[in-house]
Amino acid sequence: MVLPALTYRxxxxxxxRLLWKFSYNFxxxxxxxxxxxxxxxxxxxxxxxxxxxSIINSCNLRCQGCWVDVAAPEAIIKLDEWNRxxxxxxxxxxxxxxxxxxxxxxxxxxxxxLEAHPDCYFQIFTNGQFITDKxxxxxxxxxxxxxxxxxxGSEIVSDERRGRKQVLNKTLxxxxxxxxHRLITGVATSICQSNFDDLVQDEWIDELIGRGVHYAWFHTxxxxxxxxxxxxxxxxxxxxxxxxxxxxxxxxxPIGFIDAYWDDKGQALCPATTGISHHISPxxxxxxxxxxxxxxxxxxxxxxDIYKTMTESTLLQDFRTTSAGATQGCIVLxxxxxxxxxxxxxxxxDTTARNQAMPxxxxxxxxxxxxNPGEEIPEKHWLYRFAKKNWFFGxxxxx
Numbered sequence: 077m078v079l080p081a082l083t084y085r086x087x088x089x090x091x092x093r094l095l096w097k098f099s100y101n102f103x104x105x106x107x108x109x110x111x112x113x114x115x116x117x118x119x120x121x122x123x124x125x126x127x128x129x130s131i132i133n134s135c136n137l138r139c140q141g142c143w144v145d146v147a148a149p150e151a152i153i154k155l156d157e158w159n160r161x162x163x164x165x166x167x168x169x170x171x172x173x174x175x176x177x178x179x180x181x182x183x184x185x186x187x188x189x190l191e192a193h194p195d196c197y198f199q200i201f202t203n204g205q206f207i208t209d210k211x212x213x214x215x216x217x218x219x220x221x222x223x224x225x226x227x228x229g230s231e232i233v234s235d236e237r238r239g240r241k242q243v244l245n246k247t248l249x250x251x252x253x254x255x256x257h258r259l260i261t262g263v264a265t266s267i268c269q270s271n272f273d274d275l276v277q278d279e280w281i282d283e284l285i286g287r288g289v290h291y292a293w294f295h296t297x298x299x300x301x302x303x304x305x306x307x308x309x310x311x312x313x314x315x316x317x318x319x320x321x322x323x324x325x326x327x328x329x330p331i332g333f334i335d336a337y338w339d340d341k342g343q344a345l346c347p348a349t350t351g352i353s354h355h356i357s358p359x360x361x362x363x364x365x366x367x368x369x370x371x372x373x374x375x376x377x378x379x380x381d382i383y384k385t386m387t388e389s390t391l392l393q394d395f396r397t398t399s400a401g402a403t404q405g406c407i408v409l410x411x412x413x414x415x416x417x418x419x420x421x422x423x424x425x426d427t428t429a430r431n432q433a434m435p436x437x438x439x440x441x442x443x444x445x446x447x448n449p450g451e452e453i454p455e456k457h458w459l460y461r462f463a464k465k466n467w468f469f470g471x472x473x474x475x
Contacts, residue, residue, distance in 0.1 A: 079459065081330035089288060091258040097219045098260055101197035105171035110467045112169040113352070121387045122351040122396065127165055128174035128366065129153060131189070133358040133429070135179040137203055138239030139228075141266075141308065143301035143367055144178055148429035151358040155185045155192075161356070161375050162193050164382040174199045175221075176366065178358065181206035190218045199224055201264065203238070204250025212257035222260040224293060225251055229271035237270060248287075255288035262332075263289050267318050268297035268308040276321050281329050291332030292325075294318055296446065300367045300408060302430060304440070312444045316451045326457045337405075340464040342452035344404040344445070349396050352468065354386065361427040362386065364395045367408055368415065369433045370424035391422045405447025412440040 086095060109125040116123060131153040135146040153161070162173065173196060180186055180200050190198055197220050204225035207215075215221055227247055228237040234244040254261040263284055265275055274280065276294075284292055296315055299306040310318070319342070325333045336347055347353045348365040355363045361371035362385065372391045378384045386392060398418055399407040407415055416437055418424075426433040455461035 109169045126353045129356045130176040132178040132183045145429035160380040176201045204247040207250035212253040216257045224262040262291040264293040293334040337446040340461045342454040344447035349399040369427045405445035409445040
């Protein structure tokens with residue numbers, strides 16, 4: 077009865093026009109985009125159906141383990157750059173884009189960015205503290221975006237993890253505004269040592285449901301960046317426990333529960349290695365993923381033809397091939413030495429404002445990621461299993 081209960085929740089708490097936008101722009105058109113992606117794979121061309129764009133580096137928080145230069149001079153993807161990028165991707169069937177930061181709601185043109193592309197769907201990764209009733213009303217009016225608001229634990233843990241005071245209360249107000257304005261509202265959490273016991277629990281999922289949240293996304297903590305805090309990283313046993321909790325929750329609770337690091341059989345994967353997603357920095361650099369801050373190309377290359385630039389990138393090709401040959405997990409965590417070889421082999425430039433990406437990479441020690449052979453936990457829910465197999469991760473990157 078979980079799926080009917082979730083469907084009922086969505087129909088009774090979300091603006092129906094927004095549900096239609098989600099179903100058509102993300103659901104239907106997203107499936108078509110993946111089909112085009114799979115067809116291109118057979119031709120030896122890799123262009124991600126899902127692009128993630130960090131539109132600004134600035135942020136009001138100072139989170140542990142953050143790899144973004146949030147205190148550096150502000151850099152943004154300008155509105156004309158954004159439109160050229162999205163239009164170029166749309167020419168090849170793309171309709172879904174993830175919007176990251178920094179904090180995206182600090183970008184002065186965020187709403188205009190959404191308005192300019194009513195035929196697309198956007199997922200905004202945010203701390204939620206800038207989502208007032210006016211902002212939520214604007215998001216409802218535009219109608220083609222969902223917010224994914226990060227919550228890192230209790231009031232004490234949130235303040236410690238996010239580097240500011242009263243973080244949880246301010247974030248909860250943002251969630252409340254979204255729910256009040258009938259938006260599709262999600263909550264994301266980087267599961268680490270300081271919040272594992274509190275949040276990998278039914279009680280936390282029940283609280284999210286009670287607050288009107290429609291979906292949750294657990295991702296495991298990545299010990300990277302200038303203040304990596306490796307002591308916060310999960311043990312292999314905890315990573316498996318997070319996976320098991322997610323699979324079970326999808327079958328027991330009327331809330332969407334998202335993950336992006338395992339396929340339908342429970343085998344580990346990296347979205348960047350499969351080629352289903354790559355990342356664009358606030359400076360316009362094209363990177364394999366957000367935590368790999370090295371690049372050779374930008375969105376301005378080839379007169380803004382993002383398809384040509386990505387499909388001809390030797391760096392992206394080398395990364396995908398080398399990573400797939402080394403691990404089904406995260407090459408950054410498991411094999412920083414191999415990532416260094418990729419960077420040096422392709423003569424990449426550091427895309428950080430701090431210009432310390434290589435020293436940080438050299439200082440990393442190999443550690444566990446989502447790849448735990450022999451501990452695979454297959455999807456139980458038929459719909460999620462079918463969707464993963466056909467539209468997300470069943471592309472044979474590791475065969």
